[in-house]
Amino acid sequence: MNSTNPSNAKQTPVYEVCDVTYRYRQVTALDHLYLTVGAGRRVALLGANGSGKSTLLRILNGLSFPDKGMVNFCGEPLTEEKLQDDGFGLDFHCRVGLVFQNPDVQLFSATVFDEVAFGPLQLRWPHAKIRQSISEILEMMEIAHLKERSPHHLSMGEKKRVALASVLVLDPEILLLDEPTAALDPKSESHIIDFLVQSKGRGKTIVTTTHDLGILEDIADDTFVFQGGRIVAGGPPSEILSNVALLKETSLLHSHLHIHKSGEVHTHPHLHQHKE
Amino acid sequence: MANRIPRGRGFLERTTASFVDALEHTFYAEETAGADGLLQRIHPRVKLLGILALIVPAAAARSFKVIGSLFILAVLLAALSQVSFGVLLKRVWIAVLLFTGVIAFPAPFVTEGRVIGRLPWLGWTFTSQGLVSAGYLVLRVETATTLCVLLVLTTPWINVLKALRVLRVPVVMVTILGMTYRYVFLMLETAHDMFESRRSRMVGELTGSERRRVAAASAGVLMSKTFDLSSDVYLAMQSRGFRGEVYLLDESRMQRFDWIILAGFTLVSATAFWWGR
Numbered sequence: 001m002n003s004t005n006p007s008n009a010k011q012t013p014v015y016e017v018c019d020v021t022y023r024y025r026q027v028t029a030l031d032h033l034y035l036t037v038g039a040g041r042r043v044a045l046l047g048a049n050g051s052g053k054s055t056l057l058r059i060l061n062g063l064s065f066p067d068k069g070m071v072n073f074c075g076e077p078l079t080e081e082k083l084q085d086d087g088f089g090l091d092f093h094c095r096v097g098l099v100f101q102n103p104d105v106q107l108f109s110a111t112v113f114d115e116v117a118f119g120p121l122q123l124r125w126p127h128a129k130i131r132q133s134i135s136e137i138l139e140m141m142e143i144a145h146l147k148e149r150s151p152h153h154l155s156m157g158e159k160k161r162v163a164l165a166s167v168l169v170l171d172p173e174i175l176l177l178d179e180p181t182a183a184l185d186p187k188s189e190s191h192i193i194d195f196l197v198q199s200k201g202r203g204k205t206i207v208t209t210t211h212d213l214g215i216l217e218d219i220a221d222d223t224f225v226f227q228g229g230r231i232v233a234g235g236p237p238s239e240i241l242s243n244v245a246l247l248k249e250t251s252l253l254h255s256h257l258h259i260h261k262s263g264e265v266h267t268h269p270h271l272h273q274h275k276e
Numbered sequence: 277m278a279n280r281i282p283r284g285r286g287f288l289e290r291t292t293a294s295f296v297d298a299l300e301h302t303f304y305a306e307e308t309a310g311a312d313g314l315l316q317r318i319h320p321r322v323k324l325l326g327i328l329a330l331i332v333p334a335a336a337a338r339s340f341k342v343i344g345s346l347f348i349l350a351v352l353l354a355a356l357s358q359v360s361f362g363v364l365l366k367r368v369w370i371a372v373l374l375f376t377g378v379i380a381f382p383a384p385f386v387t388e389g390r391v392i393g394r395l396p397w398l399g400w401t402f403t404s405q406g407l408v409s410a411g412y413l414v415l416r417v418e419t420a421t422t423l424c425v426l427l428v429l430t431t432p433w434i435n436v437l438k439a440l441r442v443l444r445v446p447v448v449m450v451t452i453l454g455m456t457y458r459y460v461f462l463m464l465e466t467a468h469d470m471f472e473s474r475r476s477r478m479v480g481e482l483t484g485s486e487r488r489r490v491a492a493a494s495a496g497v498l499m500s501k502t503f504d505l506s507s508d509v510y511l512a513m514q515s516r517g518f519r520g521e522v523y524l525l526d527e528s529r530m531q532r533f534d535w536i537i538l539a540g541f542t543l544v545s546a547t548a549f550w551w552g553r
Contacts, residue, residue: 063511086519093517104462105508110434110454117525122517127525150306150434152461166516 012075014039014174014205015060020069022055022229029055030066031229037207042200044216044237045209047226048251053209054101055229057176060207061098062089094123097167101178101209103159107151112143112162115151119170133169141165142191157188164192175199177208181215193218211252213241225250291491295468302461304363308429313357315430319534320439326541327427333545334419337552343415346548350422357430368425369418376417380410433457438526451522459505466501470494 017035029052037043045053058064059071062083071078083089100106109115120130138144141161181189196219199206208219216223216237223240225233227250247253259265315323334346354364389405437450
């Protein structure tokens, strides 16, 4: 499956995932997976829970390594040995940022300021530059007032924004977002979506996992549908969203019982539709 | 928080209430640390050094006047820092008196010296030297604990940890303590939710063996969650460039006011040393 923009066809893809298999003991999370992510593309990985999306993000971030197959990053194999090298490892983590699904995992520092400072400090940025960058990113994410707060005092929406800020402060070329809008209230959700929409045209490559069909067309140029650790379909969001049979088969379509005014009770699927 | 549950209402209720109590204590401390008081305005490093400078003469002085004066100074600082006397009385003074009292209790009866009285019925004699020793112990501990509690109640915990750097505590230690502080709340909330959910599905009292089983099962689940969380946190650190070294960026800077206060603490400490020789 390929997400390379036709206009950048000759450019080396950011990621090439070739025949990757990954297992958690007896459970196969990724099963002979192929995927190419082109530079500057916004890619959505769509799939039900347990379909392997988060595992793939961890592999793309160099936190896990495939049992079989290989991943190329900007044309070079992404291996454990390579990432152990300080020069390559630090450069890679500066260029690729991962925002975890559970912000409590990511917010391990005692205050929001320390959290956002963690990455730049690891990359040995000068302290003046760190202060400047933190100040800018906190303003941009509208969380400057939370600077001295402890993460356990924040709401889920605030935690997600801090988690995003802690990665964005490094200004990565590639952003990997694991379910960025999961478990958010509508206001916090729209804040994250606004960021993803605004990031279009800034040249960043963004890979987002989600099972929220409603936001797909806003946050992605290309969509890949996951099922059982494999990609079963790929294409522009509009094409995927119009394939109701595929969405039903991959458990992505929301449907539940309805009681109509006439008293009739039946089930039908829901799909967010954009009006032109 | 309103769901305090009286003792004797059952194991799950008491456990849940103790979680709530623990959180309540912390919230009180954080609230006081944010108040507009004298100690809150002082730089954490100065506060740490200053409080230490007062504790040392309180522990070393051989005069009730000196230790008493330092205790009064601590009470004065509490008043100027909006720390409630009720909280100090309940959480520090009475608790310390009971705890240290148990340790000091035998001293009047076993210390040799001038006998000044006899316990009715038991007939045990007590000496003035023994009473003085017990008095010193209790007053020293009361003073030192009050000062320590003032530091903790008027300073956000993370700032206390960062201030420890002035005593050459390694960065890695400060970071680990900070992370522990951060995740203790998450685990406390998780444990609280686990007990609440069990309580919501229960009718009647648990027997002793059932309580032990619930406690063991909950501890096991919590431990497993802790392991999962710790490995995920490590990955999250790695993903932002962690390679085994930790660094700190301390934003706060000492002002002229802090230097004046530090000089004040030093002066008081030196005077107490000289007076209490």
